Amino acid sequence: MTEAWIIDVARTPRGVGKVGKGGxxxxxxxxxxxxVLKALAARxxxxxxxxxxxxxxxxxxxxxxxxxxxxxAALDAGYDVRASGVSLDRFCGSGLTAANFAAMGIMSGxxxxxxxxxxxxxxxxxxxxxxxxxxxxxxxxHLRAIHxxxxxxxxxxxxxxxxxxxxxxxxxxxxxxxxxxxHAITNGHFDKSLVPVFHDDGSPALDREEYPRAGTTLExxxxxxxxxxxxxxxxxxxxxxxxxxxxxQAYPDVKIDHVHHAGNSSGVVDGAGAVVMxxxxxxxxxxxxxxxxxxxxxxxxxxxxxMLNAPVPAARKALAKAGMSLSDIDxxxxxxxxxxxxxxxxxxxxxxxxxxxxxxxAIALGHPIGATGAIILGTLLDELERRDLATGLVTLCAAxxxxxxxxxxxx
Numbered sequence: 001m002t003e004a005w006i007i008d009v010a011r012t013p014r015g016v017g018k019v020g021k022g023g024x025x026x027x028x029x030x031x032x033x034x035x036v037l038k039a040l041a042a043r044x045x046x047x048x049x050x051x052x053x054x055x056x057x058x059x060x061x062x063x064x065x066x067x068x069x070x071x072x073a074a075l076d077a078g079y080d081v082r083a084s085g086v087s088l089d090r091f092c093g094s095g096l097t098a099a100n101f102a103a104m105g106i107m108s109g110x111x112x113x114x115x116x117x118x119x120x121x122x123x124x125x126x127x128x129x130x131x132x133x134x135x136x137x138x139x140x141x142h143l144r145a146i147h148x149x150x151x152x153x154x155x156x157x158x159x160x161x162x163x164x165x166x167x168x169x170x171x172x173x174x175x176x177x178x179x180x181x182x183h184a185i186t187n188g189h190f191d192k193s194l195v196p197v198f199h200d201d202g203s204p205a206l207d208r209e210e211y212p213r214a215g216t217t218l219e220x221x222x223x224x225x226x227x228x229x230x231x232x233x234x235x236x237x238x239x240x241x242x243x244x245x246x247x248x249q250a251y252p253d254v255k256i257d258h259v260h261h262a263g264n265s266s267g268v269v270d271g272a273g274a275v276v277m278x279x280x281x282x283x284x285x286x287x288x289x290x291x292x293x294x295x296x297x298x299x300x301x302x303x304x305x306x307m308l309n310a311p312v313p314a315a316r317k318a319l320a321k322a323g324m325s326l327s328d329i330d331x332x333x334x335x336x337x338x339x340x341x342x343x344x345x346x347x348x349x350x351x352x353x354x355x356x357x358x359x360x361x362a363i364a365l366g367h368p369i370g371a372t373g374a375i376i377l378g379t380l381l382d383e384l385e386r387r388d389l390a391t392g393l394v395t396l397c398a399a400x401x402x403x404x405x406x407x408x409x410x411x
Contacts, residue, residue: 004103004277005290006408009378010039010193011273014366015210017122023206024270025123027197029058029065033119033272034076039195040115040276041077044288049080052111055101056087056274057094057118059369060125069119083115089370092337093299093398094118095273096373100297100404102277107294112282117274117374126268147304148246152399153228153265155307156338157258158247162306163344167259170339171221174264174363176353177336181360182214189359189386193273193378211267211366226258227265250305264339269366273375292381295391295407296322302401308341310403311395312348318393318405326351329407330389333376335396336361345395358383372396377406384410 012035015024024032033056041048056070071085090097095118102116150158160170184190185208196207232244247254278288298321300314311334319325326349334342334356342361346353359379362372373396380392395405 001107002109002279002281004106004294005280005283005411006292006294006381007276007278007283007288007290008040008044009275009381010036010195011375011378012036012197012271013194013206013209014269014271014368015206017126017268017270017366019123019127022123022270023210024121024197027199027205029119029121029124030069030073030076031200032121032197032270033069033073035195035197036117036272036274037073037077037079037115040274041079044276046276047286049082050113051079051083051115052105053114054079054083054085055098055114055116056085057090057098057370057373058087059089059091059094059120060128061087061089062128064124065121073119090402090404091399092335092367092369093373093396093402093404094370095375096377096394096396096404096406097299099275099374099377100299100406102275103294103297103406106277106279112279114277115274116277117272118370119272120368120370121270122268122368123270148249149304149307149400150243150246151228151231152307153260153338154232154243154247154256156260156265156340157228157256158251158254159306159308159344160259160340161254161257163340165259165340165343169343170259170264171218173339173343174221175216175218177357177360177363178213178216180358181212181364184359185209185212189383190379192382209365211269212364216263221263224261224263227261229258232256260338264363266337266362267366269368271366271368271375272371273378275374275377290411291385292408292410295324295409297406299402299404304401307399307401308337308397309344310401311341311345311397311405314395314403314405315349315393318407322407324407329391329393330355331358331380331383331392332356333380333392333394335367335372335376336363337367337397339363341397373404381408
């Protein structure tokens with residue numbers, strides 16, 4: 001089995017995911033992704049005819065984000081027509097799953113050069129009918145009887161309740177995320193991988209992170225009302241199904257303490273990110289300088305009813321495959337879908353918070369569903385280089401109770 005080398009990473013800024021308000025909201029999702037693909041090809045002098053595949057994660061594959069957005073974005077980026085494309089959906093884990101698939105293709109010897117990542121225009125997704133983007137299919141009564149899966153935010157509140165994390169805990173993590181992101185932006189920690197996005201007429205669309213709120217305070221967070229208490233009892237169908245009833249199917253005695261709100265949950269944003277991977281043989285033959293190697297990839301499943309708990313088993317699985325221990329990892333990136341996710345991850349694995357999401361996370365920067373995994377993989381690599389460290393682990397929770405993970409090592 002050969003190694004998979006990471007040649008380069010790039011991403012767009014993340015724009016506020018509201019139509020008419022965010023810098024990327026009027027940009028076609030294909031163009032958002034093609035911006036990254038074009039930049040990677042240009043700065044690495046890629047022979048795009050040699051690309052075995054372009055793999056893109058996307059959580060809402062309808063309309064503008066449908067029709068195999070990976071292939072269409074590659075064509076929009078000016079890639080050779082011989083560079084094929086494929087799109088995939090593992091909810092929030094889509095972008096990292098795309099990178100995992102690229103690594104597996106190269107490590108198996110089946111492929112030599114792959115570009116993988118993801119894109120999400122949550123501005124566009126917000127305009128679609130609820131049925132198009134809903135996690136819950138209330139009509140599938142058979143599956144619902146086996147695995148009653150509620151809303152992700154309610155799962156966050158349920159996990160916090162079961163694990164004993166209170167409002168002060170989740171707000172403290174959210175505040176720290178904003179502080180770290182502000183410091184990273186001010187000091188240019190994201191600049192190496194950030195590529196600006198332009199409208200079709202050449203005018204600037206977005207060249208900076210748009211979502212962070214550097215002025216966030218603990219007092220301001222404490223004043224926000226819980227976001228998911230309001231939908232807990234709302235009927236979802238004509239039979240009176242509600243998120244409360246779904247929770248009570250699995251946890252009949254629990255009384256949820258609703259602790260998550262807009263300030264300690266991931267931000268709704270638009271964006272894209274991607275990574276170039278190559279086999280050592282191809283890289284050396286074509287003058288591509290590797291930045292890191294993939295030590296291991298893994299995907300794990302956990303409780304669909306809790307939905308957000310799989311990062312811990314995914315991380316353990318990846319470490320076992322790599323023959324590594326937690327002490328071998330210098331930095332971690334764990335997506336801040338909701339504050340309780342990294343809190344539980346750090347507590348379960350006894351990880352020092354000082355080496356987790358050191359430049360802030362999705363609470364401060366936003367979470368463009370299909371793109372986030374590729375974006376934070378790039379953030380991890382850039383930060384390992386900046387600090388002259390060796391190894392990092394990245395993972396994300398995903399709806400349905402899943403999580404992909406990857407361990408990388410600098411070359």
